[in-house]
Amino acid sequence: MPTAPLIVKSIILINILVFLGWFLAMSNPYYLEWMIENFLVSWDALLKGRPWVLLTSAFSHNSFFHLFINMYVLLGFGTVLTRMMGATTFLNFYLIAGIAGSFMHALVSLIFLDTPELPALGASGAIAGIILLFSLTFPKERLLFLGIIPIRAGWAALMVIGIDVWGLIEQTKGGGLPIGHGAHLGGALMGIVWFLAFRPKKI
Numbered sequence: 508m509p510t511a512p513l514i515v516k517s518i519i520l521i522n523i524l525v526f527l528g529w530f531l532a533m534s535n536p537y538y539l540e541w542m543i544e545n546f547l548v549s550w551d552a553l554l555k556g557r558p559w560v561l562l563t564s565a566f567s568h569n570s571f572f573h574l575f576i577n578m579y580v581l582l583g584f585g586t587v588l589t590r591m592m593g594a595t596t597f598l599n600f601y602l603i604a605g606i607a608g609s610f611m612h613a614l615v616s617l618i619f620l621d622t623p624e625l626p627a628l629g630a631s632g633a634i635a636g637i638i639l640l641f642s643l644t645f646p647k648e649r650l651l652f653l654g655i656i657p658i659r660a661g662w663a664a665l666m667v668i669g670i671d672v673w674g675l676i677e678q679t680k681g682g683g684l685p686i687g688h689g690a691h692l693g694g695a696l697m698g699i700v701w702f703l704a705f706r707p708k709k710i
Contacts (some may be wrong), residue, residue, distance in 0.1 A: 514594040515585040518601065519578050521566050522630060529569040543626075550613040550623035561613075565605030567628040577630040584634075584641045591644070600640070601633050604697040608632010611693025619679050619689075627687045632694030635671075639664050639698025668695055 511519075525546060532539040544557065548564035568574035589597040609632060616625040641648075646661030658666070671691045677683035 511582055511586050512589040512594060512597075514598050515581060515589055518566075518585070518598075519581060522568060522574060522578060525563075525566050526568045526571070526574050529567070547626035547628050548609040548613055549626045550617040552626070553613055554623075561606045561609040562602065564609050564628045565602075565630050565633055568630070569628065573629055573631075577634050580634050581630070581637065584637045588637060588641060600636065600697075600701055604636025604694045604701075605630060605633035607697040608635065608687075608690035608694035611696070612687050612690040615675065615689030615692075619675065627690055629687065629690070631687060632690040635667070635691040635694035636698035636701070637694075638667060639695045640702055643699065643702040664695075668692070671695070 529542055529546075532542045544552075545560065546563050546567035548560040552560050568577065585597070585601075588600075592600065609627070611632070612625075612627045613623075616627075617623045642650075642660035642664035646659060646664075648660040649657055650660050650663050651657055671688040674683050674686060675688040675692070678688065
């Protein structure tokens with residue numbers, strides 16, 4: 508794998524620092540409350556006048572596994588997209604996809620799950636956008652779906668969206684897993700919109 512561009516390394520570093528912030532906050536209730544108010548997104552948080560959580564929550568993880576998976580995917584796909592798009596354009600796309608994912612989580616929680624207070628965090632919305640943009644640009648590239656199943660990128664993108672739609676439907680029925688399917692779908696939608704609007708040139 509080529510050396511990761513500086514912008515990708517910088518995003519990873521910020522995510523690691525916020526993760527360490529959560530780790531340190533566990534022993535300090537005052538700092539923990541500050542982290543909760545500033546690094547978790549929900550519809551209630553937006554109504555209470557904290558719109559910045561749409562962005563900060565997209566750099567926030569309090570689980571090492573969640574952080575590792577997202578940053579691993581970012582390192583691989585983000586490196587390719589940065590070399591294709593340029594650092595500034597990639598950063599703009601990453602931030603927009605992350606914000607879109609956060610907002611979609613809040614909206615889905617309000618409308619479909621009737622839990623406007625439901626918090627979320629993580630870069631998964633931005634990562635979903637990256638995967639969709641890559642898959643639409645390089646649909647014939649072979650990926651390992653779920654890390655083990657070889658599949659073309661175009662089909663993998665459809666499967667990812669399908670799983671999130673199914674997961675969200677299950678959540679509306681009171682089941683499913685504690686996963687932010689709304690955030691995934693919001694980021695994925697931004698990946699599709701960006702591809703259709705700008706048609707990135709392949710390298």
